[in-house]
Amino acid sequence: MKSANIFGHSETLMDLQARMRDFVDREAIPREHPDLVHDVEKLDQIAHLLREKAKAAGLYAPQLPTTYGGLGLSWRDRAVILEEAGRSFLGPLAINCAPPDQPNMINLIQHGTNDQKKRYLESSIRGDIRSCFAMTEPAPGAGSDPSMLKTRARRKQGGWVIDGRKWFISGAVGAAFAIVLAQTDEGATMFIVDAENPGYHVLRNIPSIDGYQIGGHGEIDFVNCEVNDDAVLGEIGKGFTYAQVRLEPARISHCMRFIGRASRAMSIARDYVNTRYSFGSRLSELQQVQAMVADSHIDLHACRLMTWHAAAKMDAGESIKHESAMTKVFVSEAVCRVADRAAQIMGALGMSEDTPVSLILRELRPFRIYDGASELHRATLARRILKGGLRA
Structure with missing residues (x-):
């Protein structure tokens, strides 16, 4: 994050990023276990434990205003922090910045009555309920x-x-x-x-x-x-409007988290190819492997830039209807490519559950469907571009 000021991030972001990375490495990743993958009850128990630790570490609810007990981060700062948290399956749960609660809390803040906020929002923020x-x-x-x-x-x-x-x-x-x-x-x-x-x-x-x-x-x-x-x-008859307002930042938040997950998959693959020998040389010395690693870093770099651009527009109060669709399509497909390459260059190990890579790949694949399928976004983008004459 040496280029933080170039992109308008806060002066305190680097310290917060380092603390989040340490928290994820020390508290979240070690608690990942195959028994949690599809066990809803156990996952709830771990989430409650980690949330208390995140509160104690001053890392809780980066998406919420300080008046609601959050960190009050800008969208640009949030992009960096959610990527760090997203390296672990448990990271976003630990800081109570995972869907569907994250956008639901925003819905309640924006449209809830005082009674609704007291009954539902406050307990959700504390992590007492989902x-x-x-x-x-x-x-x-x-x-x-x-x-x-x-x-x-x-x-x-x-x-x-x-x-x-x-x-x-x-x-x-x-x-x-x-x-x-x-x-x-x-x-x-x-x-x-x-x-x-x-x-x-x-x-x-x-x-x-x-x-x-x-x-x-x-x-x-x-x-x-x-x-x-x-x-x-909110108001009767405005459900579709509220849903759209909710979905645009939710898509971008998904991108932030999943960039972190894909980055972790490639880091694991990088370590593997630097130590694994085949046919008399390390895998990292093979040009086909080098190409996959390079392409993955290009994809991740482009993902970050598109996500940070959308975040900057949200911070400026501008509409991201067009940008959120483009970013969601590109990032959902790019992070899946990255995880797929990571699994491929690790061979049979990449297909196994001895490392998180195969599960990361399985988790990222649905993102091309969740929050609007890529095909739908492409069709909507094309109609808007052709109708409005937007610059290519």
Whole structure:
């Protein structure tokens, strides 16, 4: 980070970065274990332990304003810190800066009433409870096309009744509440629904390619799920607007974390090829291996620059609708390339679980789908470019 001032990072960032790297190396990475990969209950226990340690270390909640107990970092500083935390599967959980709680907390800060903040936000910030964001639905419901939203909320005296099915809801298992997107006569609306509501049913944790997902990926059924008027988050009919405002910074935050994960995979591969001999020479002396290492560092450098540019625009209060889509497409594909190369040059070891590389690869692959598939973003970008005549 010797070039911190060039990119407008704060003077204190280098010290914070060093402390975060030390915390991840000393507290988070040593606690990674195969038993945690798909065990939601054990993962919750480790997250609670690490959060207390992160609070004691002064590293907790870098994304939140200081008035809410966070570090109040700019987006540019946050990019560096989330990359450091993202080197470990447990790092973002430790500092309570992992999805879906991270964007949910932002939703509550921006649109929640005082009562909603007191009931849901404060406990979420402390890490006492978790939440989920329920938008995606089975066919023919909403997926990449949110306008296909089928879950409905109809009015009743003093409140609403929600009916519908949601799936692939990250964090759903064990969540204390969900922010639910449902269609109303006035338009899509966000509701806060307690998990203990009799009409709220977590049907299963859907097995998935990735691991270390706190709360898994749940399927939720809403059956005559009654909520009061005070369950509405923000204004009625503005659910799609809130979802879009939420998703743009969420995508960029994903990029920040996953750059760290891909960087770790390549670091492990680098150490391997520097010590592994084959056909009379070290693997690092083979030009094909050298090319893969170089290409990976080029990809990671480009990822950082695109992410930092989007972060700078957010700090300036500018729209990143265009940049977030471009960055998400490029970074999601580039970090997957990096992890794939790392696994490839490590041979059979890269396919095994003796190192984290294979799990990093499995975790990064879905990013090309999560928060909007690459194909969807490309189509949206192209329509915007062709219609508006934006410079190439």
